[in-house]
Amino acid sequence: MALLETRNLTSFYGDFQALYGIDTTLERGETVAIIGANGAGKSTFLKAIAGLIRGPADSVILDGQPIGDRIAADIVKLGVALVPEGRRLFPSLTVEENLLIGNYGRKARGPWTLDRVYALFPVLKERRHSATTTLSGGQQQMAAIGRALMSNPRILLCDEISLGLAPIVIAGIYGAMPQIKAAGASVVLVEQDIVQAMKVADRVYCFQEGRLSLTGRPRDLTREQIHRAYFGS
Amino acid sequence: MTGWLDAVIQGVLLGGLYALFAAGLSLIFGIMRLVNLAHGDLIVFAAYAILLVAGHLGLDPFAAVLLAIPILFVIGFVLQYVLLNRTLGHDLLPPLLVTFGLSIVIQNGLLQLFSADSRRLSSGAIETASIPLGGGIAVGVVPLLTLLAAIALIVFLNLIFYRTPIGRAFRATSDDLEVAQLMGIEVGRTFAVAMGLAFVVVAVAALFLGLRANFDPTIGPARLLYAFEAVIIGGLGSLWGTLAGGIVLGLAQTIGARIDPEWQILAGHLAFLAVLVIRPRGLFPRAQD
Numbered sequence: 001m002a003l004l005e006t007r008n009l010t011s012f013y014g015d016f017q018a019l020y021g022i023d024t025t026l027e028r029g030e031t032v033a034i035i036g037a038n039g040a041g042k043s044t045f046l047k048a049i050a051g052l053i054r055g056p057a058d059s060v061i062l063d064g065q066p067i068g069d070r071i072a073a074d075i076v077k078l079g080v081a082l083v084p085e086g087r088r089l090f091p092s093l094t095v096e097e098n099l100l101i102g103n104y105g106r107k108a109r110g111p112w113t114l115d116r117v118y119a120l121f122p123v124l125k126e127r128r129h130s131a132t133t134t135l136s137g138g139q140q141q142m143a144a145i146g147r148a149l150m151s152n153p154r155i156l157l158c159d160e161i162s163l164g165l166a167p168i169v170i171a172g173i174y175g176a177m178p179q180i181k182a183a184g185a186s187v188v189l190v191e192q193d194i195v196q197a198m199k200v201a202d203r204v205y206c207f208q209e210g211r212l213s214l215t216g217r218p219r220d221l222t223r224e225q226i227h228r229a230y231f232g233s
Numbered sequence: 234m235t236g237w238l239d240a241v242i243q244g245v246l247l248g249g250l251y252a253l254f255a256a257g258l259s260l261i262f263g264i265m266r267l268v269n270l271a272h273g274d275l276i277v278f279a280a281y282a283i284l285l286v287a288g289h290l291g292l293d294p295f296a297a298v299l300l301a302i303p304i305l306f307v308i309g310f311v312l313q314y315v316l317l318n319r320t321l322g323h324d325l326l327p328p329l330l331v332t333f334g335l336s337i338v339i340q341n342g343l344l345q346l347f348s349a350d351s352r353r354l355s356s357g358a359i360e361t362a363s364i365p366l367g368g369g370i371a372v373g374v375v376p377l378l379t380l381l382a383a384i385a386l387i388v389f390l391n392l393i394f395y396r397t398p399i400g401r402a403f404r405a406t407s408d409d410l411e412v413a414q415l416m417g418i419e420v421g422r423t424f425a426v427a428m429g430l431a432f433v434v435v436a437v438a439a440l441f442l443g444l445r446a447n448f449d450p451t452i453g454p455a456r457l458l459y460a461f462e463a464v465i466i467g468g469l470g471s472l473w474g475t476l477a478g479g480i481v482l483g484l485a486q487t488i489g490a491r492i493d494p495e496w497q498i499l500a501g502h503l504a505f506l507a508v509l510v511i512r513p514r515g516l517f518p519r520a521q522d
Contacts, residue, residue, distance in 0.1 A: 072414035092404040105417010
């Protein structure tokens with residue numbers, strides 16, 4: 001049984017339909033990347049899993065348990081954490097408080113503690129008492145990832161963690177990925193940067209206008225296939 | 234000269250009472266952007282609750298308030314969870330309408346239950362006790378306790394806000410409702426705890442309201458007005474600002490009254506308007522938003 005599965009997942013913003021029947025799976029220990037153009041429904045997909053957008057119960061299945069209709073606060077307790085697009089740290093909280101609030105709802109025993117997150121991103125320890133608004137973009141992204149890890153998630157959902165960052169900073173953040181995976185999390189990445197996505201992912205799903213346009217292992221996919229799946233032909 | 238000095242001292246002490254009125258309002262607005270038009274009536278409601286507890290058990294109001302606090306916390310929690318959470322959203326109008334309605338319900342409910350007679354909480358000699366400061370100036374023990382209670386309460390609330398997990402949850406929820414839920418924060422319950430806490434503040438405000446002066450079911454809206462003015466003068470979202478706002482209001486009123494007794498209320502409102510003109514965001518606005 002897959003760790004996470006979406007079955008015929010459809011999502012709406014009011015009358016606007018953003019996803020049209022998405023079927024995906026995530027196995028234990030796997031890293032899956034979702035790629036696609038702007039507006040393809042990638043972020044919507046993550047929000048639907050995380051419970052920020054709700055649908056029929058059996059459209060999202062975690063460990064055999066239907067969770068598509070659960071609220072976000074419940075889903076994080078089940079071990080699914082989202083690193084939201086644009087970081088969205090809490091400006092009224094210090095760096096350390098942002099990390100601490102990560103396990104507010106889910107106090108699961110696991111590898112991730114404040115010290116372990118600081119070991120992963122030492123710069124956060126130096127800035128632990130700073131306001132998050134004084135951090136650089138890369139540091140903010142580290143804090144956002146650390147905040148999600150604090151709940152010791154079984155599944156880490158990452159929405160555009162490379163957005164707006166310099167290549168060297170992106171390399172630093174993706175450099176943490178092996179440790180995150182080794183600690184036991186399965187990962188779903190939404191990524192604009194196809195090269196980066198292909199490098200870290202075991203499997204790739206490409207979205208186009210709310211539908212799946214391509215699935216496969218990075219090494220099995222050709223540049224032309226991806227181009228077509230990305231932009232349509 | 235003594236008279237002016239006295240006006241200043243009494244004004245600061247009066248400010249403590251207004252800060253108590255305002256702290257609950259400030260707390261609720263800061264956390265959930267809810268403007269509670271029933272806040273003044275809730276203070277009066279709490280004063281009757283203390284009166285009832287004190288009367289039935291034959292307790293001093295100071296002891297009765299300790300018993301009333303958990304009861305009021307639960308009432309606040311339930312009120313928020315069952316009713317007010319449903320009104321929150323992108324539109325600011327529904328909570329205004331519902332709390333306005335609540336204000337009318339409370340006033341008439343109290344009128345029905347307790348009649349229009351004015352009541353007070355009595356605590357024996359302490360009500361009229363005073364401490365002479367020399368030079369013909371004395372401060373009343375109850376007004377002094379009021380100010381000290383306001384300071385203690387704000388210290389207590391700040392400890393909760395900045396030193397506890399629920400306080401972090403309050404601030405996070407106020408920052409970003411959506412991401413707060415991703416942390417496992419159940420927004421509805423967090424807001425209900427906040428309202429429960431506001432009711433604790435309301436209980437303390439009610440104690441000193443009832444010790445200082447008479448109250449009847451209709452005086453709520455005027456307390457709300459002072460509370461609003463204190464919050465706005467101090468700057469939204471800052472509890473110490475709210476205390477400062479209360480003191481500015483108290484000072485303006487006692488100094489106004491010193492100039493001419495008819496000017497007391499007017500001077501308070503004028504000070505409020507002056508602050509709005511000079512510093513529209515209040516004296517100590519929160520850095521964010």
